[in-house]
Amino acid sequence: MNSDELFSESQILIPGGVNSPVRAFGNVGGRPFFTKRAQGSRLYSCDGSEYIDFVCSWGPAIFGHNHPRIRKAVERALENGTSFGTPCPAELEMARLINKLVPCAEMVRMTNSGTEATMSAIRLARGYTGRDRIVKFAGCYHGHVDSLLVKAGSGAMTFGNPDSAGVPKSLAELTTVLPFNDFGALEKCFSEIGEEIAAVIMEPYPANMGLLLPEKGFLKKVRELCSACGAVLIFDEVITGFRLAAGGAQELTGIKPDLCALGKIIGGGLPVGAFCGRREIMENVSPLGKVYQAGTLSGNPLAMAAGVESLKMIIEENPYAELERKAEILVSAITLAAKEKGIPICVPRANSLFSVFFREGPVRNAEDAIGASSQVYKKYFASALAGGVYIAPSPFEICFVSMAHSNGDLDKACEVLTESIRKL
Numbered sequence: 001m002n003s004d005e006l007f008s009e010s011q012i013l014i015p016g017g018v019n020s021p022v023r024a025f026g027n028v029g030g031r032p033f034f035t036k037r038a039q040g041s042r043l044y045s046c047d048g049s050e051y052i053d054f055v056c057s058w059g060p061a062i063f064g065h066n067h068p069r070i071r072k073a074v075e076r077a078l079e080n081g082t083s084f085g086t087p088c089p090a091e092l093e094m095a096r097l098i099n100k101l102v103p104c105a106e107m108v109r110m111t112n113s114g115t116e117a118t119m120s121a122i123r124l125a126r127g128y129t130g131r132d133r134i135v136k137f138a139g140c141y142h143g144h145v146d147s148l149l150v151k152a153g154s155g156a157m158t159f160g161n162p163d164s165a166g167v168p169k170s171l172a173e174l175t176t177v178l179p180f181n182d183f184g185a186l187e188k189c190f191s192e193i194g195e196e197i198a199a200v201i202m203e204p205y206p207a208n209m210g211l212l213l214p215e216k217g218f219l220k221k222v223r224e225l226c227s228a229c230g231a232v233l234i235f236d237e238v239i240t241g242f243r244l245a246a247g248g249a250q251e252l253t254g255i256k257p258d259l260c261a262l263g264k265i266i267g268g269g270l271p272v273g274a275f276c277g278r279r280e281i282m283e284n285v286s287p288l289g290k291v292y293q294a295g296t297l298s299g300n301p302l303a304m305a306a307g308v309e310s311l312k313m314i315i316e317e318n319p320y321a322e323l324e325r326k327a328e329i330l331v332s333a334i335t336l337a338a339k340e341k342g343i344p345i346c347v348p349r350a351n352s353l354f355s356v357f358f359r360e361g362p363v364r365n366a367e368d369a370i371g372a373s374s375q376v377y378k379k380y381f382a383s384a385l386a387g388g389v390y391i392a393p394s395p396f397e398i399c400f401v402s403m404a405h406s407n408g409d410l411d412k413a414c415e416v417l418t419e420s421i422r423k424l
């Protein structure tokens with residue numbers, strides 16, 4: 001079956017034909033391609049097309065798809081069985097690596113997804129502080145957790161419906177939403193309800209409404225206010241963890257949260273999440289403490305094998321300078337093409353993450369991001385795809401560069417993306 005046939009039948013059996021909304025290509029006005037194989041920098045579709053992939057499974061494929069070392073690690077683990085229902089040594093190895101790499105991670109609990117990680121971190125913060133209120137930032141996405149699906153960016157934003165149906169109003173009322181990079185709103189919030197806040201949860205570099213860069217001093221300000229009021233600071237580093245640096249944004253900025261949610265890269269392409277943080281707080285997680293959290297497949301040996309191998313490769317290769325060099329090649333080409341064509345553009349980049357806003361910069365918050373042209377993005381996406389380059393299928397998602405992108409891939413991608421902008 002080709003992609004069109006597969007999608008038609010999928011739409012009958014799976015809501016929207018997909019198991020995660022952004023995959024439907026709804027915001028770029030298309031129908032998705034189905035992938036039958038991924039290798040290195042490439043996706044191979046069920047239609048016989050080949051794409052240079054800058055979505056990278058939404059982040060995990062930092063070494064490219066189906067990397068031989070990760071595949072072999074999973075194969076070795078598979079020989080011993082797929083799930084034990086008891087602790088296994090690979091879980092300890094994973095905890096050691098996270099403890100070593102992530103500055104705040106004195107203790108770690110594994111989950112099966114980033115959503116479970118943020119959900120559990122929120123419950124833990126509430127259990128630890130005995131408070132109910134949560135503060136988040138507009139456009140930051142933290143998975144599909146009820147309390148956090150309030151102005152949640154990305155998938156939610158793409159479909160023009162930031163608040164999900166089915167989230168009780170009484171729950172949403174406990175979530176205060178602030179604009180990112182707004183020092184005044186932050187201070188006002190803390191002066192009014194500071195003592196009631198259980199946690200502030202944030203993507204330190206928001207990467208789910210395009211990419212936003214924290215302004216100088218903003219993360220530090222959040223840290224100071226949380227400490228002063230006894231609120232738990234949670235960094236959601238599901239994307240930025242092991243991506244901006246081995247220790248994520250907290251290593252890059254030197255700002256240490258109390259808790260941190262991880263996902264994507266730590267699974268090496270298998271379903272994994274984790275939350276970690278200060279011992280004093282983490283000791284409240286069951287069975288040690290009173291905050292319940294569990295998972296039949298948490299710490300699964302196959303997932304641990306893939307994740308552990310990825311983290312070992314990160315330690316051995318320290319890929320960040322090389323990733324940054326590669327991403328900058330694309331960002332420069334895109335920016336130059338738009339300037340030559342006279343199209344307003346803003347292309348924020350943080351190490352190997354970047355996004356393209358078709359508007360004048362700077363883009364400081366969700367409101368600015370929404371002001372970028374979706375119509376122009378839609379055309380840009382379509383001609384890039386036609387040229388064999390797969391970029392984020394939404395103006396509110398970001399692009400990822402991997403170690404598998406060769407100089408040849410980057411040359412070809414620059415050519416296609418430049419041509420796509422020329423044709424706008």
Ligand SMILES: *Cc1c(COP(=O)(O)O)cnc(C)c1O
Pocket residue numbers: 112113114115116118141142143144203208236237238239263264272273
């Ligand atoms: C992807 C993502 C999540 C959710 O992770 P899942 O594994 O999809 O549940 C949470 N937070 C951020 C910042 C993400 O990008």
